[in-house]
Amino acid sequence: MERAEAMPAETRPPGVATVDPGSVLLPGHDVPLGRYTTVRRLLPQRTRRLVGAWCFVDHFGPDDVARRPGMEVPPHPHTGLQTVTWLLDGEILHRDSLGNEQPIRPGQLNVMTSGHGIAHSERSPAEHPPLMHGVQLWVALPDQARAGAADFAHHAELPRWRDGELDVTLLVGELAGERSPARVHTPLLGAQLELAGPAAAGLPLRRDFEYALLALDGVGEVDDLPLTPGALLWLGSGRDTLRLRGEPGSRLMLLGGTPFEEPLVMWWNFVGRDHEEIVAAREDWMAGRRFGVVADDPDPPLPAPALPTVRLKARDRSGGFHV
Helix, strand or coil, X not given: CCCCCCXXXXXXXXXXXXXXXXXXXXXXXXXXXXXXXXXXXXXXXXXXXXXXXXXXXXXXXXXXXXXXXXXXXXXXEEECEEEEEEEEECCEEEEECCCCEEEECCCCEEEEECCCCEEEEEECCCCCXXXXXXXXXXXXXXXXXXXXXXXXXXXXXXXXXXXXXXXXXXXXXXXXXXXXXXXXXXXXXXXXXXXXXXXXXXXXXXXXXXXXXXXXXXXXXXXCXXXXXXXXXXXXXXXXXXXXXXXXXXXXXXXXXXXXCCCEEEECXXXXXXXXXXXXXXXXXHCCCCCCCCCCCCCCCCCCCCCCCCCCCCECCCCCECC
């Protein structure tokens, strides 16, 4: 999925409420994506760039697309990251420069590893369901993986189980003794949590992970804080258990991982380590090098925007600059 803007500054945005030293509610903001879709961008933010290696979170829908084209994102490049796509409603057709053409439907997972470079497009098929609702996330790749070969995997079956009043679907990583088939390159967790009843539910957590939680639909409650779609709850690290309650049927996304300590420069659809890497990626894309061609897509590739006039600087996971 194309990233439509860069995140500049470092100051606390209006409306951020500190609940306790380990919980911060971070409001998202709307960003147009392609011609027909608007997403809520929840990560990165000025005060929080990363959750583990999760470096980008877009939540889209639920949108009525019965008489609209739905998602229309032409071919665009990625480097230095993985894309993780999860749908609650709708259907999206993924095409990439490796030759993959794969529809994704609710309950299925697409994981695309860019390595040194890949291009892809994402479109709703001509005949598509009336609603579209889901998330796309990026994972920053560590040094040993980000220069490697590109890859794509579709997972139609994922671990699912009931734990008390909680239905859990494990997208990536490990949780409660279960392991996802999706390949990751750092200790990572992504799970959908659906509240099955009104009683408080709990999940075991790792103290060395940092976590965040977002509401996909309905209302959840963590640390006595209501969580509704449109914000990301940063939970911090050092927790043994997540306890939550809310309306039955509410669905939330739990993200976590060990702190990602490598410096990052994120600009447009690229994740690198310094200004020169981003410049090289942009030049390669515009010259038709490195990223390959997405065959059978009806639109030409997206041109890269102009680089800012100032040098891009690497920021750490809390939003500050690396020196």
